[in-house]
């Protein structure tokens with residue numbers, strides 16, 4: 001048996017096990033990630049953030065993000081804020097701006113009061129598609145935030161609340177060969193509400209990249225090329241700012257525990 005140090009943090013209730021691996025000596029297998037993220041047999045988390053040295057000279061640290069089932073994803077918007085909060089608290093980085101290497105490129109995170117703002121890069125709109133849950137089907141807009149999203153608008157809040165998201169919504173695997181995160185939305189910009197089913201996880205209390213996709217679609221529906229949209233998620237509220245050049249994700253990130261895990 002070996003032990004590993006960990007911390008636990010969340011951003012609007014999207015929670016992560018953080019594993020510092022400053023020497024890059026702890027390549028975790030899928031099953032080990034799944035155990036660490038298991039809420040009964042492990043620590044519990046929607047995903048895992050391994051803190052590893054970056055090979056890119058533009059950033060000191062690489063966020064090795066893994067979903068709760070051990071699968072790899074390109075990007076995690078809540079995760080990168082929690083990652084930077086951890087770096088700052090551990091003295092591994094200095095604010096106010098911290099670049100982080102991710103599989104979706106370098107993301108710069110800026111401290112803004114109690115919150116952290118991430119330059120996520122522009123949303124990329126793809127084809128329209130659809131998602132189905134329990135025999136009901138909604139049209140949706142595909143959006144890439146480095147990782148794949150499908151944004152579906154529902155009629156009203158009661159429809160959103162009644163949605164059963166225990167299972168993965170059905171989607172077109174021809175459009176999303178790598179799977180997809182599906183967001184269900186009500187309301188219009190500048191303030192919308194969403195629930196999400198995340199690829200490799202299940203329903204979560206929040207998804208940062210999902211909120212970016214939702215905010216970008218909501219602003220576009222409102223005929224706005226740029227602007228601000230608040231996105232209410234079950235775990236809180238995220239703010240999406242779209243400019244001519246990029247898209248910013250702003251929200252809280254907190255570290256709630258530290259410890260040792262026997263593996």
Ligand SMILES: N[C@@H](CCC[C@H](N)C(=O)O)C(=O)O
Pocket residue numbers: 014047067072073074075076077078079147148181198199200201206207208209210
């Ligand atoms: N919760 C994340 C997204 C994590 C990755 C996602 N499940 C995927 O597989 O693409 C966020 O805050 O963005």
